[in-house]
Amino acid sequence: MPTLRLDVLAIGNAIVDVLARAEDDFLVSHGMAKGSMALIDEAQAETLYGAMGPGTEISGGSAANTAAGIASLGARAGFIGKVKADTLGTVFGHDIRAAGVAYVTPEAKEGPATARCLIMVTADGERTMNTYLGAAQNLTVDDIDAAMVESAAVTYLEGYLWDPPAAKEAFLLAAKLAHGAGRKVALTLSDAFCVDRYRAEFLDLVKTGTVDILFCNEAELKSLYETGDFDTALVQLRRDAKEAVVTRSEKGASFVTPDALVSVPAFPVERVVDTTGAGDLFAAGFLAGHAQGKDPATSLRIGALAAGEIISQMGARPQRKLLDLAREAGLVS
Amino acid sequence: MPTLRLDVLAIGNAIVDVLARAEDDFLVSHGMAKGSMALIDEAQAETLYGAMGPGTEISGGSAANTAAGIASLGARAGFIGKVKADTLGTVFGHDIRAAGVAYVTPEAKEGPATARCLIMVTADGERTMNTYLGAAQNLTVDDIDAAMVESAAVTYLEGYLWDPPAAKEAFLLAAKLAHGAGRKVALTLSDAFCVDRYRAEFLDLVKTGTVDILFCNEAELKSLYETGDFDTALVQLRRDAKEAVVTRSEKGASFVTPDALVSVPAFPVERVVDTTGAGDLFAAGFLAGHAQGKDPATSLRIGALAAGEIISQMGARPQRKLLDLAREAGLVS
Numbered sequence: 299m300p301t302l303r304l305d306v307l308a309i310g311n312a313i314v315d316v317l318a319r320a321e322d323d324f325l326v327s328h329g330m331a332k333g334s335m336a337l338i339d340e341a342q343a344e345t346l347y348g349a350m351g352p353g354t355e356i357s358g359g360s361a362a363n364t365a366a367g368i369a370s371l372g373a374r375a376g377f378i379g380k381v382k383a384d385t386l387g388t389v390f391g392h393d394i395r396a397a398g399v400a401y402v403t404p405e406a407k408e409g410p411a412t413a414r415c416l417i418m419v420t421a422d423g424e425r426t427m428n429t430y431l432g433a434a435q436n437l438t439v440d441d442i443d444a445a446m447v448e449s450a451a452v453t454y455l456e457g458y459l460w461d462p463p464a465a466k467e468a469f470l471l472a473a474k475l476a477h478g479a480g481r482k483v484a485l486t487l488s489d490a491f492c493v494d495r496y497r498a499e500f501l502d503l504v505k506t507g508t509v510d511i512l513f514c515n516e517a518e519l520k521s522l523y524e525t526g527d528f529d530t531a532l533v534q535l536r537r538d539a540k541e542a543v544v545t546r547s548e549k550g551a552s553f554v555t556p557d558a559l560v561s562v563p564a565f566p567v568e569r570v571v572d573t574t575g576a577g578d579l580f581a582a583g584f585l586a587g588h589a590q591g592k593d594p595a596t597s598l599r600i601g602a603l604a605a606g607e608i609i610s611q612m613g614a615r616p617q618r619k620l621l622d623l624a625r626e627a628g629l630v631s
Numbered sequence: 632m633p634t635l636r637l638d639v640l641a642i643g644n645a646i647v648d649v650l651a652r653a654e655d656d657f658l659v660s661h662g663m664a665k666g667s668m669a670l671i672d673e674a675q676a677e678t679l680y681g682a683m684g685p686g687t688e689i690s691g692g693s694a695a696n697t698a699a700g701i702a703s704l705g706a707r708a709g710f711i712g713k714v715k716a717d718t719l720g721t722v723f724g725h726d727i728r729a730a731g732v733a734y735v736t737p738e739a740k741e742g743p744a745t746a747r748c749l750i751m752v753t754a755d756g757e758r759t760m761n762t763y764l765g766a767a768q769n770l771t772v773d774d775i776d777a778a779m780v781e782s783a784a785v786t787y788l789e790g791y792l793w794d795p796p797a798a799k800e801a802f803l804l805a806a807k808l809a810h811g812a813g814r815k816v817a818l819t820l821s822d823a824f825c826v827d828r829y830r831a832e833f834l835d836l837v838k839t840g841t842v843d844i845l846f847c848n849e850a851e852l853k854s855l856y857e858t859g860d861f862d863t864a865l866v867q868l869r870r871d872a873k874e875a876v877v878t879r880s881e882k883g884a885s886f887v888t889p890d891a892l893v894s895v896p897a898f899p900v901e902r903v904v905d906t907t908g909a910g911d912l913f914a915a916g917f918l919a920g921h922a923q924g925k926d927p928a929t930s931l932r933i934g935a936l937a938a939g940e941i942i943s944q945m946g947a948r949p950q951r952k953l954l955d956l957a958r959e960a961g962l963v964s
Contacts, residue, residue, distance in 0.1 A: 396686075
């Protein structure tokens with residue numbers, strides 16, 4: 299088994315977020331489903347950008363946010379994802395490296411521009427996302443650094459990787475390499491609509507054991523099992539998944555296996571500013587705890603703390619050092 | 632006299648800010664004077680960007696921030712400033728137009744990239760700025776839209792325009808056109824080091840009446856008159872300037888003329904997050920009040936409110952509608 303150099307290697311779409319405040323009416327008039335992620339093409343991205351309010355550009359990407367969160371918690375994180383050699387690609391690369399994440403995926407020299415996600419943040423702090431995948435579509439098996447995968451305790455993959463056609467193969471190769479090296483594979487279901495697009499494949503990944511730890515929220519779980527009843531879906535999840543983390547916003551979160559169920563409450567938050575990255579940072583906290591050998595309840599609590607912090611600020615990358623906050627809360631020493 | 636279409640036309644460097652949290656040690660080791668603005672070249676900008684933490688990109692530029700603030704207060708604002716036709720130029724143009732500001736300056740097709748300001752925000756909320764002027768250096772007399780200047784009640788200029796060599800002439804042309812149309816000219820001294828670079832010229836602008844309303848903070852005023860004593864500087868200011876607004880951070884602000892002095896306290900702020908744009912937004916509030924015929928005390932109070940709001944958030948462009956806040960505070964109807 300290769301030397302363990304990383305606690306978590308995250309693989310996902312490399313995206314820069316453009317966040318703007320919006321009224322609920324704006325979502326309605328542009329046909330957006332509040333709280334979800336929709337894919338848009340370049341022309342749609344230009345039209346929507348023209349219509350939206352003044353923006354703030356912050357690096358994003360679901361798995362990339364998780365990697366940044368893990369590093370902020372003092373664990374060793376890496377990231378694989380594709381940008382183009384353009385201004386936003388430079389911004390993405392700078393930000394993730396400056397966050398302390400190992401990132402060496404070569405930039406595309408041609409083809410579509412670096413991916414961006416146009417995010418409307420409504421007064422309730424909810425975010426509604428529109429993603430132009432751009433260069434992220436060009437992630438292929440060639441970008442999977444085998445040594446990096448084999449040296450990471452957990453390889454964490456985002457369900458969104460099912461959207462760019464070639465990335466799916468890269469995903470499966472990474473999972474195979476990880477298991478070949480005796481490592482764990484984790485997957486987040488990403489979004490209820492994403493689950494709707496790839497339900498059978500995601501279920502197969504879980505049932506066949508390609509995925510060791512599944513991350514999902516309540517809506518994604520219900521979508522996976524096509525039921526409106528949370529408890530029904532949870533029973534099925536515990537039958538299918540080796541280990542799973544289910545987040546339920548203000549209702550807290552649970553870690554489940556076929557034999558065990560551990561739940562923790564949500565972390566108290568003074569004011570919800572922007573929910574972008576809540577799930578990503580919950581996963582970061584749980585995985586950082588897991589990497590440091592914490593029990594599931596403590597790992598969940600670190601997840602709840604990281605999620606609580608990220609929804610108290612704009613953007614999905616933590617502005618304050620999460621390790622300091624976790625220490626203040628007595629969750630790590 | 633042409634029809635009045637704008638309350639305020641702001642002219643300044645068109646800049647995108649890159650904000651990152653930094654420790655005080657970082658400032659010391661990079662030789663930065665805390666709270667000030669330094670000019671850097673492209674190579675220095677690249678080196679510093681490589682060394683600084685994960686960033687947030689938000690449109691900035693001192694006079695541009697003021698224009699955005701004026702529009703957010705429901706007054707009619709325009710802006711003149713130069714970007715290149717590149718990604719950050721597109722971001723700058725989108726953001727200022729989306730803020731409701733009239734902006735038609737043609738983008739440079741070649742030459743240096745759109746200007747950026749690398750801003751280190753320390754734990755106390757203080758910001759330290761490093762500006763790469765880039766395309767902003769190419770603002771010339773050709774960019775001064777005479778009809779726009781002549782149709783604006785006030786033309787507001789930033790002292791930073793003295794840095795790009797050609798912009799100085801554009802500044803003087805705008806002032807001449809404004810006065811020719813019977814309008815007012817305002818100037819902000821921008822930064823104590825900027826005053827140090829151009830003291831004699833700035834004093835001349837004030838003494839000759841090229842500037843009708845001068846904006847400055849305590850440090851800039853002391854630098855202008857080369858004294859460590861605020862009261863001494865204030866006496867000289869009231870001798871030289873027709874009208875002036877002097878801001879003193881938590882000590883409040885004053886409006887002075889040779890015959891009058893009106894002071895207001897600072898607006899109470901719960902937590903100072905980032906002081907970037909405090910002076911710019913104070914000017915926005917004062918000018919918006921002035922445009923709506925408010926008395927100096929009320930205009931100062933609107934300035935204090937706008938400044939208080941901007942230092943409670945990251946970046947120098949207001950995320951909340953300032954008009955709503957001013958109404959809540961009973962300052963406008």
